Amino acid sequence: MSITKPKKPAYPTLPKTPTGITGLDEITEGGLPTGRPTLICGQAGCGKTLMSIEFIVRGAIEFNEPGVFVAFEEKSDELAMNVASLGFDLKKLQEDKKIRIDHVHIDRSEIEETGEYDLEGLFIRLGYAIDSIGAKRVVLDTLENLFSGLSNQAVLRAEIRRLFHWLKEKGVTAIITGERGDGNALTRQGLEEYVSDCVILLDHRVINQISTRRLRIIKYRGTVHGTNEYPFLIDEDGISVLPVTSLKLAKQVSTDRVPTGIPALDEMLGGKGFYRGGSTLVSGTAGTGKTSIAAYFANETANRGEKCVYFAMEESPNQIMRNMRSIGVELKKHVDSGLLLFNASRPNMYGLEMHLVAIHKIIKKFKPSVIIIDPITNFINIGSISEVKNMLVRLIDFLQEEQISVMFTALSLNTIVNEQTDEGVSSLVDSWLLVRDIEYNGERNRGLYVMKARGMKHSNQVREFVISDEGLNLIEVYVGPEGVLTGSARKQQVLLEQTGKAIHTHSIGRKDREIARKRKVLEAKISSLNSEYESVEEELNKVYLEDELKKEILEKNREEITRIRRGAEDTNKPAGGK
Amino acid sequence: MEFDETAIDKKWELRLYVAGKTPKSVTALSNLKKYCEEHLKGQYRIQVIDLLEQPQLAEGDQILAIPTLVRKVPEPIRKIIGDLSNEEKVLVGLNIRPA
Numbered sequence: 001m002s003i004t005k006p007k008k009p010a011y012p013t014l015p016k017t018p019t020g021i022t023g024l025d026e027i028t029e030g031g032l033p034t035g036r037p038t039l040i041c042g043q044a045g046c047g048k049t050l051m052s053i054e055f056i057v058r059g060a061i062e063f064n065e066p067g068v069f070v071a072f073e074e075k076s077d078e079l080a081m082n083v084a085s086l087g088f089d090l091k092k093l094q095e096d097k098k099i100r101i102d103h104v105h106i107d108r109s110e111i112e113e114t115g116e117y118d119l120e121g122l123f124i125r126l127g128y129a130i131d132s133i134g135a136k137r138v139v140l141d142t143l144e145n146l147f148s149g150l151s152n153q154a155v156l157r158a159e160i161r162r163l164f165h166w167l168k169e170k171g172v173t174a175i176i177t178g179e180r181g182d183g184n185a186l187t188r189q190g191l192e193e194y195v196s197d198c199v200i201l202l203d204h205r206v207i208n209q210i211s212t213r214r215l216r217i218i219k220y221r222g223t224v225h226g227t228n229e230y231p232f233l234i235d236e237d238g239i240s241v242l243p244v245t246s247l248k249l250a251k252q253v254s255t256d257r258v259p260t261g262i263p264a265l266d267e268m269l270g271g272k273g274f275y276r277g278g279s280t281l282v283s284g285t286a287g288t289g290k291t292s293i294a295a296y297f298a299n300e301t302a303n304r305g306e307k308c309v310y311f312a313m314e315e316s317p318n319q320i321m322r323n324m325r326s327i328g329v330e331l332k333k334h335v336d337s338g339l340l341l342f343n344a345s346r347p348n349m350y351g352l353e354m355h356l357v358a359i360h361k362i363i364k365k366f367k368p369s370v371i372i373i374d375p376i377t378n379f380i381n382i383g384s385i386s387e388v389k390n391m392l393v394r395l396i397d398f399l400q401e402e403q404i405s406v407m408f409t410a411l412s413l414n415t416i417v418n419e420q421t422d423e424g425v426s427s428l429v430d431s432w433l434l435v436r437d438i439e440y441n442g443e444r445n446r447g448l449y450v451m452k453a454r455g456m457k458h459s460n461q462v463r464e465f466v467i468s469d470e471g472l473n474l475i476e477v478y479v480g481p482e483g484v485l486t487g488s489a490r491k492q493q494v495l496l497e498q499t500g501k502a503i504h505t506h507s508i509g510r511k512d513r514e515i516a517r518k519r520k521v522l523e524a525k526i527s528s529l530n531s532e533y534e535s536v537e538e539e540l541n542k543v544y545l546e547d548e549l550k551k552e553i554l555e556k557n558r559e560e561i562t563r564i565r566r567g568a569e570d571t572n573k574p575a576g577g578k
Numbered sequence: 579m580e581f582d583e584t585a586i587d588k589k590w591e592l593r594l595y596v597a598g599k600t601p602k603s604v605t606a607l608s609n610l611k612k613y614c615e616e617h618l619k620g621q622y623r624i625q626v627i628d629l630l631e632q633p634q635l636a637e638g639d640q641i642l643a644i645p646t647l648v649r650k651v652p653e654p655i656r657k658i659i660g661d662l663s664n665e666e667k668v669l670v671g672l673n674i675r676p677a
Contacts, residue, residue: 105640112671115605115660120597120644121629121636128633150643150659 014222017065017137017173020058021051023241027226028217032198036221037164037174039192042202047213047234048177050086051202052139053079054238055175057088059137060098067137068129068172069101072145076101086238097133102126106149113151119159123166130172138167138174144188157191164195186218197221203229210382212351215241231353233361240361253277258370258405261300262293264474265433268450270457274431276369277403278454279396281426283410284435288446289467290409291315293433294372295324295331296472297407302334307368309341311359313378317342328471341366347378352391355379359395363404370405376425377411389425396428430454435465438486445486448474464490590614590622591651592672595636597629597644602661606645609662617674649673 016030025031032038032055040048056067071079079101080090093099102125130138143163146156167174176196178187186193186201193199199218204211214229232241259266259273266273274280282290294310301308312320320342321331334340343362347355363371379388392408399406410425426432432451437444446465450458463474464486478485478493485493594610596603607626614622629636629644639648643659649672658671 102637104642106642110655110657112656112658112667113660114658114667114671115663116602117643117645117660118602119642121595121641121646122643124597124629124633124644125636125641128636146642 016223017059018063019055020062021054021239021241022237023230023232024215024239027215027230027241028198028220029223029225032173032175033221033223034173035168035171036197037167037176037195038198038200039176039178039187039196040200040202041178041180041186041193043180043204046202046204047232047239048202049074049079049141050083050234051200051239052141052175052177053083053088054086056099056137056139057083057090057093060093065136066097066133067099067139068126068133068135069099069139070126070129070141071101071103072106072140072142074141075103086236100129100133100135102129104145106145108149111149116155117152118155119146119163122159123163127170130170136172138170138172139177140174141177142179143176143192144178147189157189160189160191161195164192193218207351208382210348210351212353214353231351231357233354233357235358235361237361240357252403253400254403258304259300260293261296261303262472262474264463265293265448268448268459268461268463268474269431269453272456274405274453275455276405277400278405278430279399279428280405280407280431280433281410281429282407282433282435283412283426284446285412285437288435288437289465289472290411290435291320291374292324292327292329292467292472293435294374294407294409295320295329297370298340298372299324299329299331299334301370302331302337302339305339306370307339307341307366308334308370308372309343309362309366309368311371311373312342312344313347313373313375315374316344326469327467328469341368348382352379352383352387356391356395360398363399363402368404370407371399372407373409375409375411377409389428392425393428426451431456431458438464438484440486441489443487443489447477447484447486589652590618590649590672591625592622593625593627593639593648593650595627595629595639595641595644595646595648600644603645605661605663606647609665609668610647613662613665613668613674617669647672 015034016028016032017034018025018031019028040051042048053069056069059065059067069079074082076090083090090099090101094101104122104125126138129135143160146160147153150156164176176192178189178192180186180201181188181190186199196219198220201216201218203214203216205214206212213232213234215232216229217225217227230241232239254276256276257272257274258276260269282293284290298308298310310317310320315323317335321335324331331340335342341362343358345355345358350358359371359373376388376392379391383391396406408425408429431453434449434451436447436449438447446467447462448465449462450460452458462477462484464477466473466475475490478490592610592614594603594607596606610624614624627635629641635641639646639655639657641648645659645661647658647662647668649656649658652673656671656673658668662668
């Protein structure tokens, strides 16, 4: 579906006239063939008249090419009324000679046919209208009404052929609209598509009670063009055809990071948050706080002064703002300052493709740096899994090109279908946060995991995700022999540990005192032993001294005796002497 | 534009739109004159408008086909397209003769 950039050809190519219709000029690579007739065909109510009038009006306003609108069905006033809602002022444009509306009225009851005739009158009228304002663009809406007013088919067919040639000779870029015929026929008469140089088929299909308008270029002589069906949207700005996104994977990437608004979550993502232009999926069961995470992200974006669009698919903006106020996130002020835009629509408001077109349009207009789609789950109601995935691929693709970060939320139920969307989408996104209920001990707590985060370091651990009046926080869960504990079980465990510590310190104190006492006892013992030793020593010393003393005295005595004997009795030799 | 000055208040006012002097236009005009003389003698007025000269007049009477005969009076407006070769149809169409 990618459209190659127009190469510079060496030879002149078909000149094209831009329509000014969003997206159509991209698909046709420049517009409709200049100076040639184009057929726009389709069933009733598919937007043929609107597309052709937009061609004329935009031509007159944007490209300064006056145009003639020949209405075979609606009167000029009715037409003006019908397109007034798109902001086209046909009256003013007619007064300024920018456009001219010619109502061709054919009523069979008023007309009798006898003999030969031709449609020269129509040619003259048209020629006069073109010349009077110097028109470059012409619309004939719907030419085949001639067939209901006139009965000579042979003449009509010949004259319509002549009309196409005549338009080419006039050099005007023409749009002819035609009702779709029975079966596969593009037009009722099976004529216009052969004489037109470009055929655009508009379609309006209802699948699962949801209608989607689609556009396809069936033929375009002398040029390449997109061949797929492109969805288009009619709203207050007219027609917008979904611009084709290239499906080549060659985009600029940013290394810039955007914080999530939850510091603890940033911490889990390597301390910085998501990559700019990245896509994030937050999935989880009902009531796990997905919207809260998304609102935090939106709030953080607005706080940084960047723009954010919040596509609410389930809740109304007021509901979200009220609910987020309860956890301390004030989104109202960002809405008032114009940084945050809420866009609430039910998924089944229109088809998938229409959602995509609508999102495109809003993004192109608002130019946000972050968008949030909350939730994507309900898209499954309006399309098959592969269709939803396809749509999201194209959305992510477009967002990456525009360097817009996106956060999807997805509700995961325990049904196969939803698991599949979860998984289907998760392969597309850059990071995936999973919020899971941890049911334990009679209560439910939220656990947050970072399932993946491409290109950044991220925590592999579960965190308990706590929503309180102060806001969101992530707390490390207790992982112990009893397993992962959260909520009151975690608190209980913490208390238990604190008690344990107190008891522990207490018992340590007691032991210390015991030791001190023991030491005292022992020290006392040691001192008594010391004194005992001293007394024994003294005793021993005493004996020794007495002995010395005795010996000395004995020596003295003997010497005395010896001296006495020498004096008195020399013969009396000491008997006991040595 | 050519009309009979004396027939200004005639009962029948007919306009024939043509584009140049084509065989069809010439046939139509001569047929018309013939029928009028036969059936409406003295009560009619024929105005021939050549759109090649006055293209702006085509829009007013919602002219597509050439030649077109328009019965302006009496009301309601009736249109007959073609070279008017079928007398019966013309007379019925102009309400000169009941169908």
